[in-house]
Amino acid sequence: MSDRVYIFDTTLRDGEQSPGCSMTVPEKLRMARKLVELGVDVLEAGFPIASEGDFEAVEAVSREFPWVQVAALARSCTLDVERAAQSLRHARRPRLHTFIATSEIHLKHKLKKTRQQVLEEAVAAVELARRHVDDVEFSAEDGSRTDADFLEQISKAVVAAGARTVNIPDTVGFSVPAEYGEIIGRVVQALGDCAVVSVHCHDDLGLAVPNSLAAVQAGARQIECTINGIGERAGNTSLEEMVMILKTRPDCYPYHTGIHTEHLYSASQMLSSIITFGPQPNKAIVGRNAFAHEAGIHQDGYLKEKSTYEIIDPRSVGVPEGKLVLGKHSGRHALLKRCQDLGFDLSKSELDDLYHRFTTIADQRKKGLMDEEIVALIHAGQKVLGVAAD
Ligand code: KIV
Ligand code: ZN
Numbered sequence: 001m002s003d004r005v006y007i008f009d010t011t012l013r014d015g016e017q018s019p020g021c022s023m024t025v026p027e028k029l030r031m032a033r034k035l036v037e038l039g040v041d042v043l044e045a046g047f048p049i050a051s052e053g054d055f056e057a058v059e060a061v062s063r064e065f066p067w068v069q070v071a072a073l074a075r076s077c078t079l080d081v082e083r084a085a086q087s088l089r090h091a092r093r094p095r096l097h098t099f100i101a102t103s104e105i106h107l108k109h110k111l112k113k114t115r116q117q118v119l120e121e122a123v124a125a126v127e128l129a130r131r132h133v134d135d136v137e138f139s140a141e142d143g144s145r146t147d148a149d150f151l152e153q154i155s156k157a158v159v160a161a162g163a164r165t166v167n168i169p170d171t172v173g174f175s176v177p178a179e180y181g182e183i184i185g186r187v188v189q190a191l192g193d194c195a196v197v198s199v200h201c202h203d204d205l206g207l208a209v210p211n212s213l214a215a216v217q218a219g220a221r222q223i224e225c226t227i228n229g230i231g232e233r234a235g236n237t238s239l240e241e242m243v244m245i246l247k248t249r250p251d252c253y254p255y256h257t258g259i260h261t262e263h264l265y266s267a268s269q270m271l272s273s274i275i276t277f278g279p280q281p282n283k284a285i286v287g288r289n290a291f292a293h294e295a296g297i298h299q300d301g302y303l304k305e306k307s308t309y310e311i312i313d314p315r316s317v318g319v320p321e322g323k324l325v326l327g328k329h330s331g332r333h334a335l336l337k338r339c340q341d342l343g344f345d346l347s348k349s350e351l352d353d354l355y356h357r358f359t360t361i362a363d364q365r366k367k368g369l370m371d372e373e374i375v376a377l378i379h380a381g382q383k384v385l386g387v388a389a390d
Contacts, residue, residue: 006222009040015230020276028057038263044071048087049080062091069093076100076125085132096129099139102146123161130162143168144175173204181214188219198222203234240264240285265318296331327368
């Protein structure tokens with residue numbers, strides 16, 4: 001089995017459909033350009049039946065990036081599939097992604113259909129989609145809570161009908177890694193090399209990334225994810241975390257993606273500037289504090305040898321440089337280094353004086369001091385000492 005894992009980005013679809021994340025067509029196009037630069041394998045641009053904007057977004061992304069595999073989502077029914085196919089008509093590499101719920105909970109309360117009906121509708125939708133495009137993906141919504149025998153049966157049926165990718169979502173983020181790995185392993189076993197098995201995890205229990213990793217170990221070769229982990233409710237698998245785990249720990253996860261990781265930070269920044277919120281400061285890989293070291297002991301070790309406290313070179317994800325936060329826990333070493341970086345060569349007594357004034361201010365703060373404030377403190381000290389400021 002190949003060790004190449006395909007990255008299916010759904011920032012513009014699952015991500016976009018969550019609160020505070022709506023994007024206009026020009027915004028989706030701007031974000032799509034960044035995702036293309038990042039090297040995602042499949043770019044899901046919308047759910048065309050859902051709105052005119054989604055339809056236009058799929059069409060616009062297909063026209064603008066004809067060499068990219070663009071996906072459009074459709075429920076497993078004629079209207080949706082036809083609409084998605086129409087939105088993809090300018091794409092050179094269209095993927096039609098059709099889904100239907102398969103769990104008993106969804107069948108009983110939402111669809112009010114039998115397993116047989118769902119199976120027949122899934123097969124019919126895939127057959128219809130195949131009349132329009134070669135590349136069809138089928139998703140068994142709420143797959144992780146679906147009866148294992150039925151999941152296997154429907155997976156085999158949609159592949160026989162022409163699906164090339166079978167996605168088993170953990171739609172409500174309920175699964176745990178060992179269990180999800182087992183579910184995926186069984187589908188992988190059943191399909192052999194007739195289709196790529198894909199995973200799509202939600203983060204309701206904070207397990208979207210661990211579940212996706214377990215799935216890859218069980219044989220899944222497509223991961224559906226989003227920038228900054230945005231998506232329905234608690235979000236989807238975070239693209240940047242997933243990719244960097246595979247890159248940082250090949251000893252445990254011997255798989256690779258086609259992502260150009262040096263664009264991860266700018267992709268995160270761009271998304272934050274388009275939607276209404278950014279990642280939390282302590283978010284792995286792209287959070288403001290992801291490469292910040294504040295504790296004096298950490299700063300001392302980091303300054304002596306970066307690998308003491310840094311497992312990823314910030315430049316490898318596009319963050320200019322690991323920057324020490326100068327706050328109340330910081331030590332002299334870090335303050336001296338920042339002064340040197342800011343172009344000031346302080347004597348020991350100047351540093352002592354600066355450090356005293358710096359800690360007095362930092363002690364009363366929750367946040368660290370900004371570079372401009374450090375410079376102001378240096379200037380104030382030099383005035384007191386009678387040294388020319390410039
Ligand atoms: O979470 C989910 O099940 C989905 C499917 C439509 C793929 O988003
Ligand atoms: Zn989803």
